[in-house]
Amino acid sequence: MKDSYDVIVVGGGPAGSTAAKYAAMGGAKVLVLEKDREIGVPVRCGEAVDHEGLVQFIQPHKKFVAAEIRNFKLIAPDSTVVQPNIKGLGYVLDRKFFDYELARIAANEGAEIATKVYVDGVIKNDGSVTGVSVQYHGDRLFLKSKIVIGADGVESRVGRWAGIDTTVSMHDMESAAQVTAANVDVEEDTCYFYFGERYAPGGYLWVFPKGNKTANIGLGVAADRSKQKHALKFLDEFMAERFPQASVLTKIAGGVPCAETLEKTTMPGLMLVGDAAHQVNPVSGGGIISGMIAGKMAGKVAADIVKQNDMSLIGKYEKEWQDSLGARHHRYYKIKKVIYKFRDNDLDSIAHEISKLPQKQQTLGNIFKQAVIKHPTLILDVMKLFF
Amino acid sequence: MIEIHEDKCDLCGCCVGVCPENCIDLTENRISIEHEICTNCRKCEWACPFEVFEFKNEKVRLKAAV
Structure with a gap:
């Protein structure tokens, strides 16, 4: 790790690694900072993506695809099953290997990646973000950069330290719990969605198969409705009722910002991408592909800013996002309501x-x-x- | 006063996302809260999937003057 870069990306998930890849391809000196000791873990995600979205970035490969999905089943509160006629193809990923692969690709383009580095603040100068402060192996370091890209997820603080309010409203935050379980009998090409108060008030419960009788089984409850009963309780009850024979291999918690994109995702020296910018499909809660799309836009603009030494270009990222997926998410948000x-x-x-x-x-x-x-x-x- | 049951915490960050005061700190293996900034609004308690937070004194505090 050096003390100065063109672009510092905070967070090594799909949005961060994609931003790093495109910034590096554009000629910028890039550093990715990941707080955890390893890229890709822990996985806090249902891991489903659609084929069309994925192939914009990477061809599906068995090393990070756990299952191919060809059907949906929607289960109503009274157990009526609807199987919509869907022609598309989807995948349940192994995010651990997927994120690893994306980081590897970014590294091959020249980005430097450092793990177990905790960003604890941003450096500001004259109203611009000019770097980050980090904790690394007991030391506190100050790293300078022309651009910081905040890809630090639902728990993002980079924006808030800089002056952009990224707080998620209780209405929009899905409080989530998930297990990856073995010995689960489900159709292995089908994603199941359960709706209703007893499964997940203000959200839904999902069963996404991962092959060999394993599946991600999780749910999100709207945070303003989880006061009496928290996500884990709902999940434990569902597992006991529906999959009593299953063994839990992993149990995780998470939060999904099912909101509109933040009105403000940039300021001089800073761009926010992915969950940190609330770039999640507000209806489905899916954020992998949209985070990568934003990452690509932000990475390219960051490289242009560096190349042309012109910070005024930063607005291009926000405009490009808001004119495309941002506008679509705005419509989805109305449907969600x-x-x-x-x-x-x-x-x-x-x-x-x-x-x-x-x-x-x-x-x-x-x-x-x-x-x-x-x-x-x-x-x-x-x-x-x-x- | 808020008590954090660290043994239940999965470090997921849901609480950090909803905290209006930006007073929860989450590293790879530790959660902590800046008690002097916290206003006892209890949003973290409600949002947490794993019931990590417990408020002992339920009075909401006025925001500290900054």
Whole structure:
């Protein structure tokens, strides 16, 4: 580790490694700082991605793909199962190996990666971020950089230290718990989603298979509704009821910022990407691919800033994001707010109507139509998306 | 006063994300809270998936003057 770089990336997840890769490809001297001792662990993620999203960055490979997904099953509160007719392909990743691979690729492009380095503050000069302070093996060091990219996840503090408020509202934070379990009998090409108050109020419960009778089984509860009963209790109850024979290989906690993207993701010398910028699909809670898309945008802009020595270019990143995925997430967020209003009996009746249709017509579009019938104000909310 | 049951903590950062005062510090293997900044708002307690936080005195404190 040297004491000065062009770009310092805080956080070695998918968003951070992708930002580092593109900044390094653009000719910048890049350092990635990871607080944990190893890139890729602990995994705090359901690990599902779609094929189209993934191949924008990397071809699927058996070393980091645990399962191929071809079906969804949506389970209503009263156990009615809807299997939407979906043509796409998805994967459940092994994030440990996936993150490792992304970091390796960034390193091969010239980025330097350091683990077990805890960033405990940013250095500011005249209103600009000019570096970070870190704790490393008992020492406190000050590292200078032209640009800091905060890819420090849901627990991000880089933005807040610099003056950008990244606090997640209780309404938007999904308080999550997950096990990776063995001896789980599920269809190995199917992702299962359970909805309802008894599984996950204000969120959903997922079962994502990882091959050889293993699966990620987890849930997120909206933090403003987890006061009486916390995520782990919901999960323990579900495991005892649905998979009593399963053995737990890993148990983890997590938080997912199911919000709109922060209004402000940049300031002179600083860009925020991924969960740190709330760049998560607010409906699904998926953030791997969107974090990587933001990472790519930020990394390229960072390299341009360094090359042209022009900090005014920093706004390009924010504009590019907000004009593309940011705008889509804004629409999804409005849909989320409507879904949030559904109670168990609404969800049950939607599922009943859908399951009467022939299998071929059980599409996401028809599910949405039924949702509108059951909850007519939904159409108004959706209309608002277009006006 | 807030008590942190460190033995339950998985270091996930959900609490850090919702803390309005930015007063929770989370390293690779340790969680700590700056008690003089904490206002006892209890958001961390509600958001925590693993029930790590326990508030002994439930009175919300006014924000300390900065």
